[in-house]
Amino acid sequence: MGFLWFAIISVMLTVYVILDGFDLGAGALHLFLGRTDAQRRKIIKSVGPVWDGNEVWLLATGGVLYFVFPQLYASSFSGFYLPLMMVLWLLMLRAIGVEFRTHINDGIWASFFDGIFSLGSLLLAVFYGAALGNVVRGVPLGPDHYFFLPLWTNWNVGPHPGVLDWYTVLSGVIALVALCVHGANYIAVKTDGELNERARKTSLVLTPVLLLLTLVSLFATLSIHPNLLANYNALPIGYAIPVLVFASLIAVFVFQRARKEVAAFVSGALYLAFMLVGAVYSLYPVILPSIDPQYNLTIQNSITASYALQVGLRWWTFGIVIAIGYFIFVYRMFRGKVTLEDHGGGYGD
Amino acid sequence: MDSAVLIHRLHFAFTVTFHYLFPQLTMGLAPLVVALKTIGLWKNDERYNQAARFWAKIFGISFVFGVVTGIPMEFQFGTNWSHFSKFAGGVIGQTLAMEGTFAFFLESAFLGLFLFGEHRMSKIAHWWTAFAVFFGSWLSGYFIVATDAWMQHPVAYSTTADGSVTLSSFWGLLLNPWALWQYAHNMAGAAVTGAFVMAAVGAYYLLGDKHAEQGKIFVKVGVIGGILSSLLVIGPTGDGQGHNLADYQPATLAAMEAHFDTKTADLVILGQPNVETKSIDNPLVVPHALSFLVNRDWNAKVRGLSSFPESEWPTNISLLYYAYHIMVGLGTIFMAVMLISGIQLWRKKLYETKWLLWVLMLSFPLPYIANTAGWMTAEIGRQPYLVYGVLRTIDGFSKSVSAANVWFTLLGFMGMYTVLAILFLFLVQREIAHGPGHVEGTVAGTEADAAGRN
Numbered sequence: 031m032g033f034l035w036f037a038i039i040s041v042m043l044t045v046y047v048i049l050d051g052f053d054l055g056a057g058a059l060h061l062f063l064g065r066t067d068a069q070r071r072k073i074i075k076s077v078g079p080v081w082d083g084n085e086v087w088l089l090a091t092g093g094v095l096y097f098v099f100p101q102l103y104a105s106s107f108s109g110f111y112l113p114l115m116m117v118l119w120l121l122m123l124r125a126i127g128v129e130f131r132t133h134i135n136d137g138i139w140a141s142f143f144d145g146i147f148s149l150g151s152l153l154l155a156v157f158y159g160a161a162l163g164n165v166v167r168g169v170p171l172g173p174d175h176y177f178f179l180p181l182w183t184n185w186n187v188g189p190h191p192g193v194l195d196w197y198t199v200l201s202g203v204i205a206l207v208a209l210c211v212h213g214a215n216y217i218a219v220k221t222d223g224e225l226n227e228r229a230r231k232t233s234l235v236l237t238p239v240l241l242l243l244t245l246v247s248l249f250a251t252l253s254i255h256p257n258l259l260a261n262y263n264a265l266p267i268g269y270a271i272p273v274l275v276f277a278s279l280i281a282v283f284v285f286q287r288a289r290k291e292v293a294a295f296v297s298g299a300l301y302l303a304f305m306l307v308g309a310v311y312s313l314y315p316v317i318l319p320s321i322d323p324q325y326n327l328t329i330q331n332s333i334t335a336s337y338a339l340q341v342g343l344r345w346w347t348f349g350i351v352i353a354i355g356y357f358i359f360v361y362r363m364f365r366g367k368v369t370l371e372d373h374g375g376g377y378g379d
Numbered sequence: 380m381d382s383a384v385l386i387h388r389l390h391f392a393f394t395v396t397f398h399y400l401f402p403q404l405t406m407g408l409a410p411l412v413v414a415l416k417t418i419g420l421w422k423n424d425e426r427y428n429q430a431a432r433f434w435a436k437i438f439g440i441s442f443v444f445g446v447v448t449g450i451p452m453e454f455q456f457g458t459n460w461s462h463f464s465k466f467a468g469g470v471i472g473q474t475l476a477m478e479g480t481f482a483f484f485l486e487s488a489f490l491g492l493f494l495f496g497e498h499r500m501s502k503i504a505h506w507w508t509a510f511a512v513f514f515g516s517w518l519s520g521y522f523i524v525a526t527d528a529w530m531q532h533p534v535a536y537s538t539t540a541d542g543s544v545t546l547s548s549f550w551g552l553l554l555n556p557w558a559l560w561q562y563a564h565n566m567a568g569a570a571v572t573g574a575f576v577m578a579a580v581g582a583y584y585l586l587g588d589k590h591a592e593q594g595k596i597f598v599k600v601g602v603i604g605g606i607l608s609s610l611l612v613i614g615p616t617g618d619g620q621g622h623n624l625a626d627y628q629p630a631t632l633a634a635m636e637a638h639f640d641t642k643t644a645d646l647v648i649l650g651q652p653n654v655e656t657k658s659i660d661n662p663l664v665v666p667h668a669l670s671f672l673v674n675r676d677w678n679a680k681v682r683g684l685s686s687f688p689e690s691e692w693p694t695n696i697s698l699l700y701y702a703y704h705i706m707v708g709l710g711t712i713f714m715a716v717m718l719i720s721g722i723q724l725w726r727k728k729l730y731e732t733k734w735l736l737w738v739l740m741l742s743f744p745l746p747y748i749a750n751t752a753g754w755m756t757a758e759i760g761r762q763p764y765l766v767y768g769v770l771r772t773i774d775g776f777s778k779s780v781s782a783a784n785v786w787f788t789l790l791g792f793m794g795m796y797t798v799l800a801i802l803f804l805f806l807v808q809r810e811i812a813h814g815p816g817h818v819e820g821t822v823a824g825t826e827a828d829a830a831g832r833n
Binding site: 078079082083085086089090092093094095096097098099100101103104105106107108109111112114115118119121122125126129130133134175176177178334335337338341342345346349350352353356357359360363 | 443446447448450451453454456457458459461462464465466467468469470471472473475476477478479480481483484485487488489490491492495496537539543545546547549777778779780781784787788791795799802806809
């Protein structure tokens with residue numbers, strides 16, 4: 031039961047990163063890719079009808095995490111207090127940016143909301159990467175299962191880490207580049223003409239950069255976590271994961287060159303998924319590693335009792351099947367290239 | 380004073396109070412919009428469809444603010460109340476996760492179609508999107524109320540080896556007797572807000588002689604909705620909440636009424652509670668009325684606050700007393716205003732009764748105050764417990780997060796929410812100034828605007 035919920039939460043989080051990832055990436059590139067008002071309206075319109083649903087995956091994942099692993103929810107949310115609050119502010123800002131950018135036809139109004147949408151998205155991508163970096167690096171959990179991280183200390187990975195150190199900043203940069211590739215791939219799928227060309231080129235330029243950064247992060251992670259490979263050595267099939275990471279990234283490049291936009295987008299999504307699977311594979315059964323391994327939060331010492339898990343599994347399965355139905359419905363409704371002439375989405379029209 | 384717990388409480392109180400200004404309007408407007416669309420469909424009357432479109436825009440703006448201010452709420456359980464989360468997550472995590480899975484996905488899928496998709500589907504299909512959004516918002520409300528109800532009256536749990544609690548009955552949690560009355564009461568309260576806001580905008584149009592045709596529809600639908608909801612909020616649901624309190628939180632009830640000694644109880648209309656002398660200053664009372672309300676017996680003795688140990692007393696009796704009395708006082712005023720308006724509507728004189736239109740126009744902030752005061756009554760009344768009778772507030776906050784860090788983020792939220800409040804008022808004022816029939820942001824509007832600009 032513990033493994034099943036661990037897997038469910040990992041999958042939900044991965045779905046969140048893939049779905050909200052493309053609208054974050056599109057947001058981060060918004061000012062750069064959209065050079066004219068019409069192009070920016072197209073970008074807003076391409077994410078407008080779906081961003082909210084994408085973000086609900088974060089809330090749903092948070093809720094499931096809450097009742098399955100109350101100790102993890104309590105420890106990590108209070109420990110990451112400051113960065114989480116900033117994430118909340120950024121989530122608000124970019125939501126306001128998407129929703130109200132086109133409410134008023136005025137250049138200054140639009141520029142302001144373009145700005146907060148783009149800046150909010152960009153910083154969120156960095157924060158998410160840094161958050162993942164923190165989880166992989168480990169946090170200073172005490173015997174009471176709690177910790178509190180300052181934003182930064184001496185920028186070193188050591189016994190007194192901050193939220194930001196060289197490793198987590200590196201993770202943040204990788205996340206930003208990865209989500210930019212993902213967002214550019216999405217915009218390439220959803221648009222045509224000049225915007226499509228620029229998005230494709232951006233993806234083609236950033237993909238090799240991402241490949242290099244991914245390699246760097248692999249070695250950086252091994253250097254701070256020598257026993258990271260324990261699970262891989264115990265079950266060597268895991269070594270397929272890094273191979274798949276690099277293969278999917280190369281596929282992004284190949285498909286984008288061949289103008290197979292949907293295939294490139296799917297490959298990018300797979301890259302994100304394999305990156306997360308790789309991290310989760312090395313962590314299991316730890317769910318929040320401590321600097322001092324004896325205080326690790328694991329599935330066993332954080333999970334709630336079995337009745338709650340069983341009843342939860344029943345309604346969750348029911349609810350998630352319906353939710354997937356909505357997603358298929360909505361994405362079909364808004365499928366195809368965005369045009370400003372067909373006033374379908376309301377956003378950006 | 381233990382300042383850390385106080386700041387954590389202020390943090391939650393501020394963010395949740397601000398948040399609830401928006402859902403109460405969206406949940407209150409949603410059934411009215413469905414009603415407008417139903418009448419439009421049934422009578423094939425385009426005026427009602429136009430009214431529904433106007434209110435959908437206000438609804439949409441309020442909804443976005445509800446979403447963005449709602450995200451921090453779920454997170455704050457973990458960030459600011461980690462010991463409570465560790466203790467109770469195995470129970471209340473269920474209802475919070477259900478809200479995301481059943482309500483948020485539904486709303487996020489259909490909101491865009493409802494707001495922007497009218498021209499690409501049949502009238503019946505569009506009615507269903509409105510209904511789905513209404514259903515989703517009311518479902519979301521249920522899961523939140525069920526979560527709070529568990530904190531007010533914990534049921535369906537068992538204690539685990541490490542001292543925290545876990546769910547022991549799924550239906551017991553969802554059908555908590557406290558939740559059923561609280562939900563009905565809360566939703567009636569939200570409906571009062573929706574009705575008053577709709578009537579106020581209608582009255583504004585009638586008094587200013589703008590969009591008078593639509594103004595009449597708004598006033599009519601607002602008043603009919605207002606009569607129903609203001610009666611429901613007092614009648615069965617407020618009374619039901621009162622009995623919940625009498626049964627499960629008698630100390631809270633005594634403090635709300637500032638009823639100190641165990642004896643036949645008067646209903647205090649006005650007066651200031653004096654905790655030192657255990658009496659009411661400047662009292663204006665209905666003799667024996669509280670005895671009747673609680674026990675249906677004019678001479679029954681009602682347990683007074685003095686019969687409970689002081690460690691069980693709500694921590695801020697004065698504020699609790701005032702919050703409760705403001706809620707009840709305003710609730711009575713709502714009923715009076717809506718019934719008088721209803722009589723005038725029935726006599727077909729409402730649209731010409733200027734003084735009453737003025738009252739309707741100016742009353743719209745009052746339901747917001749009453750709903751806020753109602754939630755303050757519930758949550759201050761729950762003190763000194765976080766989970767009533769089980770976990771004290773002092774044991775629930777994040778001890779690893781210092782008061783200074785909470786001040787930092789509280790100030791941040793205050794700044795952010797000031798900006799959001801201004802933005803909200805600006806956007807809503809703009810829609811009201813444009814009035815129904817203005818088509819910017821819709822299909823025709825874009826073309827007209829584009830033509831105008833280019």
